Structure formats: structure tokens, C-alpha cells
Amino acid sequence: MTQEPVSDEVCTKTEGWDHDxxxxxxxxxxxxxxxxxxxxxxxxxxxxxxxxxxxxxxxAGGFLGGHECLHAWEFNQVLSRDDGLTE
Ligand SMILES: [Zn+2]
Structure with missing residues (x-):
């Protein structure tokens, strides 16, 4: 597996990133x-x-993990579980 650099472009921002x-x-x-x-x-x-x-x-990993966690909790709520996030 060869790994090519996705981009040589450097971003100097440390916050406020957008589509560009x-x-x-x-x-x-x-x-x-x-x-x-x-x-x-x-x-x-x-x-x-x-x-x-x-x-x-x-x-981004934290975003995805956080949403996954939240939606799993919501799913459990729908199933009428009252013990919160247990797994
Ligand atoms: Zn979500």
C-alpha cells in the first residue's frame, strides 16, 4: 500500500476552519x-x-464518536430503557 500525501497545502489557521x-x-x-x-x-x-x-x-473522530454515543443513548431511550448509556 503506497501512501501519497493528500495535500501539500498547509493551513495556518488554528480555529474557524471551513470548506476551503x-x-x-x-x-x-x-x-x-x-x-x-x-x-x-x-x-x-x-x-x-x-x-x-x-x-x-x-x-473529527471525537465528533463522530460523540454522535455515535449520543444516538446509541437515544436509541436505548426509545427502547424504554431507563438505565442510560450502558454499553
Ligand atoms: Zn448525529
């Missing part, structure tokens, strides 16, 4: 949790509710 930034690379992003290097800006959406996210791949 998709596919660019953030060379360095400092957060309270740590410093991220060479992250791609990606565009993802939730298949359950249609919410959309544009931002660093790390945050």
Missing part, C-alpha cells in the same frame, strides 16, 4: 491536551442526524 480548508494540513496545533503535528483538515458528517463537521482529524 478541507484537505489542508495543520503543521502544528497546540491544545490544552497536547500538541498535534501534521493533522489533516477533514469534512465528516453524522449519518444519523446530518450534523456536519470540518476540522482536524482528531476532532
Amino acid at each position: 480548508d478541507i484537505g489542508k494540513r495543520i503543521e502544528k496545533r497546540v491544545t490544552a491536551n497536547g500538541t498535534y503535528y501534521n493533522e489533516l483538515i477533514v469534512n465528516v458528517f453524522c449519518q444519523m442526524c446530518g450534523a456536519e463537521f470540518i476540522g482536524p482529524s482528531r476532532e
Whole structure:
């Protein structure tokens, strides 16, 4: 498997990404949790509710995981379970 760079374009923004930034690379992003290097800006959406996210791949993962978690909880509520998120 050969891995070609998606883009050589570098994004200097550290927040406020939009459609024009998709596919660019953030060379360095400092957060309270740590410093991220060479992250791609990606565009993802939730298949359950249609919410959309544009931002660093790390945050996109959190977006998708967060929605998955929420919708699983909602699904359990529909099934009349009163114990919240248990799995
Ligand atoms: Zn969702």
C-alpha cells in the first residue's frame, strides 16, 4: 500500500476552519491536551442526524464518536430503557 500525501497545502489557521480548508494540513496545533503535528483538515458528517463537521482529524473522530454515543443513548431511550448509556 503506497501512501501519497493528500495535500501539500498547509493551513495556518488554528480555529474557524471551513470548506476551503478541507484537505489542508495543520503543521502544528497546540491544545490544552497536547500538541498535534501534521493533522489533516477533514469534512465528516453524522449519518444519523446530518450534523456536519470540518476540522482536524482528531476532532473529527471525537465528533463522530460523540454522535455515535449520543444516538446509541437515544436509541436505548426509545427502547424504554431507563438505565442510560450502558454499553
Ligand atoms: Zn448525529
